[in-house]
Amino acid sequence: MGFHKPPKKYGAALGRAKFKLNAGWLVLLAVCIIIISGLTIWNALHLQSAINRRTEAYISDVSDQLCANIDYRLSKVTLDLEMLRDSLGQPGLSDDEELLKSFLTRKADILGFTSLVVLDSDGGIYETSPTGADLFAAPGVKDSFEGKNGVSFLNEQSILYSIPICDEKHGVSGVLAGVRDKKNMQALIRTKSFGGSGLSCLIDLEGNVIISPTDLEPFLRLDDIFMKKSDDKVMSHIYQMQKDMQDYQGGVFTFTAADGTELVLSYTPLMSYDWVYLSLVPANLISYDTDKYILQTDMIIIGTIVFFALILAFLFRIYRNHYKELEYSAFIDHLTGGMNNAAFQLKCQEVFAQSAPGTYAVALLNIKNFKLINESFGSDEGNRTLEFIMRALESFSGPGEFAARAEADNYFFCMKENDPDTIRGRLRTIAETINDRIKIFDSEHETPFKLILRQGVYVVDDPSLEITIIQDRARTACWNRAAQEDNPCVFYNTEFTESMKREQELNDLFEDSLRKGEFQVYFQPKVWGKNGEIGGAEALVRWLHPQRGMISPGDFIPVLEKSGRICQLDFYVFEQTCKFLHGRLESGKRAFPVSVNLSRRHFKDPDALAKLQKIAEDNGVPTDLLELELTESIFFNDRGIEYVKKQIQEMHRIGFRCSLDDFGAGYSSLGLLMEFDVDVVKLDRRFFLDVGRKKARDVVTAITELAQKIGAKTVAEGIETQEQLDFVKEARCDMIQGYIYARPMPVSEFERWIDQRQSPGNTN
Numbered sequence: 001m002g003f004h005k006p007p008k009k010y011g012a013a014l015g016r017a018k019f020k021l022n023a024g025w026l027v028l029l030a031v032c033i034i035i036i037s038g039l040t041i042w043n044a045l046h047l048q049s050a051i052n053r054r055t056e057a058y059i060s061d062v063s064d065q066l067c068a069n070i071d072y073r074l075s076k077v078t079l080d081l082e083m084l085r086d087s088l089g090q091p092g093l094s095d096d097e098e099l100l101k102s103f104l105t106r107k108a109d110i111l112g113f114t115s116l117v118v119l120d121s122d123g124g125i126y127e128t129s130p131t132g133a134d135l136f137a138a139p140g141v142k143d144s145f146e147g148k149n150g151v152s153f154l155n156e157q158s159i160l161y162s163i164p165i166c167d168e169k170h171g172v173s174g175v176l177a178g179v180r181d182k183k184n185m186q187a188l189i190r191t192k193s194f195g196g197s198g199l200s201c202l203i204d205l206e207g208n209v210i211i212s213p214t215d216l217e218p219f220l221r222l223d224d225i226f227m228k229k230s231d232d233k234v235m236s237h238i239y240q241m242q243k244d245m246q247d248y249q250g251g252v253f254t255f256t257a258a259d260g261t262e263l264v265l266s267y268t269p270l271m272s273y274d275w276v277y278l279s280l281v282p283a284n285l286i287s288y289d290t291d292k293y294i295l296q297t298d299m300i301i302i303g304t305i306v307f308f309a310l311i312l313a314f315l316f317r318i319y320r321n322h323y324k325e326l327e328y329s330a331f332i333d334h335l336t337g338g339m340n341n342a343a344f345q346l347k348c349q350e351v352f353a354q355s356a357p358g359t360y361a362v363a364l365l366n367i368k369n370f371k372l373i374n375e376s377f378g379s380d381e382g383n384r385t386l387e388f389i390m391r392a393l394e395s396f397s398g399p400g401e402f403a404a405r406a407e408a409d410n411y412f413f414c415m416k417e418n419d420p421d422t423i424r425g426r427l428r429t430i431a432e433t434i435n436d437r438i439k440i441f442d443s444e445h446e447t448p449f450k451l452i453l454r455q456g457v458y459v460v461d462d463p464s465l466e467i468t469i470i471q472d473r474a475r476t477a478c479w480n481r482a483a484q485e486d487n488p489c490v491f492y493n494t495e496f497t498e499s500m501k502r503e504q505e506l507n508d509l510f511e512d513s514l515r516k517g518e519f520q521v522y523f524q525p526k527v528w529g530k531n532g533e534i535g536g537a538e539a540l541v542r543w544l545h546p547q548r549g550m551i552s553p554g555d556f557i558p559v560l561e562k563s564g565r566i567c568q569l570d571f572y573v574f575e576q577t578c579k580f581l582h583g584r585l586e587s588g589k590r591a592f593p594v595s596v597n598l599s600r601r602h603f604k605d606p607d608a609l610a611k612l613q614k615i616a617e618d619n620g621v622p623t624d625l626l627e628l629e630l631t632e633s634i635f636f637n638d639r640g641i642e643y644v645k646k647q648i649q650e651m652h653r654i655g656f657r658c659s660l661d662d663f664g665a666g667y668s669s670l671g672l673l674m675e676f677d678v679d680v681v682k683l684d685r686r687f688f689l690d691v692g693r694k695k696a697r698d699v700v701t702a703i704t705e706l707a708q709k710i711g712a713k714t715v716a717e718g719i720e721t722q723e724q725l726d727f728v729k730e731a732r733c734d735m736i737q738g739y740i741y742a743r744p745m746p747v748s749e750f751e752r753w754i755d756q757r758q759s760p761g762n763t764n
Contacts, residue, residue, distance in 0.1 A: 685718025
């Protein structure tokens with residue numbers, strides 16, 4: 001067809017459209033996963049911290065108990081020596097060297113000493129087993145000679161415990177010492193507590209290792225631990241430990257060894273010898289059995305987080321794809337592949353916000369009788385036509401211009417123009433080009449179908465207006481076109497809106513006015529042309545509003561016809577007419593046929609005639625006194641000529657008369673008189689505007705003669721002058737209606753007019 005098809009991604013048209021899908025549930029799910037994951041990690045960390053605190057408390061408690069036990073054992077060594085010292089005072093024991101030797105040897109074996117030594121202040125010494133050391137130089141021995149208990153280390157393999165030997169006369173007279181092998185002391189501090197995984201040692205207040213378990217390298221290098229300063233936290237704990245030891249306080253802390261092992265160090269001061277008991281225990285002492293479950297739990301948590309993260313990522317991917325689909329669905333017309341009305345509105349808001357008044361014009365293009373294309377050529381051809389027109393509008397769009405299919409066969413076209421002649425020319429060119437290039441043919445006759453584009457244009461003089469109002473103004477211009485259909489392009493003006501407001505106001509007033517009886521029925525008489533007597537009347541309606549005064553039928557009849565309320569008004573006028581005729585019949589006055597106008601809308605209601613019949617019957621009025629006036633538009637009813645024929649036949653069956661109103665006012669033809677069996681033909685007033693012309697007189701004469709031949713009466717409407725009256729009488733019109741006799745009158749005035757007209761001698 002000559003027009004390119006745009007890509008499905010309508011990026012240029014959509015621009016920065018702020019269309020957002022509500023993804024709150026996805027965000028909420030992500031937040032929940034993050035919160036749950038955070039709480040789980042926080043709980044795991046706090047669980048580990050609680051286990052660590054519990055481990056430290058447990059180790060501290062056990063260390064206190066072990067320290068008390070070790071302190072007791074060390075104290076027992078001194079107590080054994082003291083008891084042994086007391087035994088040395090037995091009579092004869094100190095004087096008999098063999099007896100003393102035997103006694104000490106036996107006691108050494110019993111008490112677990114490798115050697116027992118007695119030293120006197122004169123430099124004498126007795127040993128059960130030689131130590132090979134200068135015992136008088138040992139620090140502990142010197143302390144004992146000064147009256148204190150002492151301890152000394154011999155060759156780093158043995159420990160010498162010493163106590164003073166005193167008498168009442170000379171004070172300290174000697175020293176009793178016991179030597180124990182270091183292995184014995186190592187066995188003494190070795191413990192089976194902490195499941196055998198704990199290590200212990202004794203240090204002095206300066207941090208020097210005094211006794212450590214066998215083969216325990218960490219404690220042999222304990223001084224190196226105190227010297228290490230790479231970890232500020234560990235150094236802080238060490239400094240605190242040194243201070244606590246000086247204050248004879250205990251403590252516990254956790255640190256990481258050089259090999260990465262997590263350890264707990266507990267230090268507790270002994271009551272003996274200013275020593276400190278150290279316990280080094282793995283940090284997982286308590287959590288060893290639970291660590292694997294905690295690890296499993298952590299792995300499950302991490303797996304769950306990863307799983308939900310993958311699900312969330314998958315959902316977000318689905319969301320993005322769905323968002324794109326929704327974006328396409330929201331902004332693209334699926335039939336034509338072009339911009340839809342939503343995208344058009346967003347784009348208009350964007351460009352109008354940046355433009356001065358009068359920069360743009362919005363046009364609505366409607367395809368006249370588009371449904372005929374679908375009915376004649378099929379829906380596929382109709383869809384192809386709609387797509388073709390969309391391509392044409394896009395092809396004719398200049399920079400900053402765009403078009404969209406709004407709904408059905410309506411298109412909006414935003415043009416960067418403000419001159420009416422230029423706009424008309426461009427739209428005419430588009431319409432001509434479309435008809436030149438598109439080929440729609442009847443399948444049987446190959447007859448090209450010509451498209452008619454009705455156009456309504458609004459020049460955007462106020463860009464701040466809502467886009468829907470701008471579109472409505474273009475739509476109003478399209479549908480409120482002038483009477484001539486040959487003007488395809490109509491521009492919006494404020495009169496359209498004012499007219500719509502007036503129509504709305506009349507529609508709003510109608511129901512209340514009808515209920516209050518503000519509609520009054522007037523009657524205009526019809527006079528027999530042959531004798532001047534009254535032959536009937538036409539019922540007309542007037543709206544007498546208490547505030548607005550008399551509202552012209554030319555104002556409210558078209559409005560009620562458009563809104564459909566005209567049927568209510570017709571039934572009201574018909575009922576008032578029946579009441580008028582019933583009153584005359586009841587009072588014995590002469591009754592004559594009265595015609596009532598009937599809107600074409602009644603023909604859409606199959607029960608309309610039955611309703612009219614019931615109203616006549618309820619008021620006791622013979623149906624042959626009632627004439628239903630039909631305008632020529634009824635005879636071109638959408639439901640077909642045969643339907644109208646049947647309706648007229650039904651009127652006659654009921655007994656109603658039927659008249660063709662305003663014959664000659666529109667496109668009436670003699671064919672109507674041939675097709676439809678009407679009782680009366682009412683000649684429109686335009687036939688009598690120039691009765692001086694012979695041609696006009698001949699036409700009227702021919703119509704009256706034809707009506708007489710087919711058995712229909714004729715009524716000349718709008719007769720106002722004597723010349724017109726003379727002509728219609730000459731043309732042998734049956735009845736005459738017009739101001740020459742009387743204007744439309746309310747009931748009371750009409751009654752008086754009848755009375756005066758029927759008085760003797762009054763026939764004019």
